[in-house]
Amino acid sequence: MTTTNENETEWIQLAREGDQAAFGRLVGAYQTPVYNLAYRMLGNAAEAEEAAQETFLRAYKYLHSYDPKRPFSSWLLSIASNYCIDRLRRRRITWLPFQDELAAPVHVTSSPGNPEAIVERHEQKEEIQRLLEALSPTDRAAVTLRYWYDYSYEEIAENLDLTVSAIKSRLYRARRTLADMMEGGTDNAL
């Protein structure tokens, strides 16, 4: 994961002193990583947007407690993942069918490509979200941090407040579940 650079250090310092413009630059720099984590965790665009906003608001509120020795991205993503885990746990009480949520329009990346490639990417994204939905909130966070942020086991453990050996078991268990789901999905398609 990226480490804190000079500009970022300055923005953080200014934001801590109440400079909202400097905090806006931090939001600009980290909006996609935070949004992606929320999207992978929550599975739909509207909730991901809300979660990303809430993550940045909490970050601003608790900026005084940020330890500059730690990468800012890790601190921010830890706020995001914990918020999403809580939200998923609450969602279990007021359960919403995941497929209905996916039917809502999701943001498709604006990278160039022919229509078939765009559709393929969209289908791939939906397939991945279908798989992730089978995991518990914590396992989902572990898989997301591993694959989209290239976090080491130690970094995931720190982020989720678990031991390295717990992360090792969780990733193995999650992979088996996902592989079962993927196989099931393929069988159904055939």
Added chain:
Amino acid sequence: MRCEQAGEMMSERLDGRLNSAAIGLLDAHLTECTACRAEWQRLQALDSLLSSAPLVRAPLRLRVQVMSRLERRDQARRTIVGGAALALGTIALALLVWAPAILGLLDVTGMAPALLSGGPETVAQLLAFLETTGRAALVLVEQFAIPLAFLSLCGLGTALALNTLWVGAVWRTRALQ
């Protein structure tokens, strides 16, 4: 090697956490065990799918929405702080102006002793002390024959001065934020 152990090693291998000796052991097991070989292929296919998925881009409006919510939150906080300051200042002003009259009224109606007897001992002692101090002040006032109206004007002036200082302090705090 047990199949369960091989499974965990496969997962670690995908994450690049196995050394060459461990990879050799796993490969030897995969050569012998058909079930684990199939499992390895499944995990590799999954790894390939997840590894190829890009980050989902944030909508362009996200930053504007965050900054707008931050501004609204700050405004609400400033309103609450300002309102609290105004309320406290007004209460302080009212107490300073009306304190002699309230003390006198309580004394006349005999309510003060009743109120004091019902409260905790410490509070009662504190109020008793205040009452004694107030009486002493009144005696001094009588001794020096200062008109009550003049005393009220002094109280009002003091209250206004304190209130002005308080509002000034609140404005300076807001300016620093």
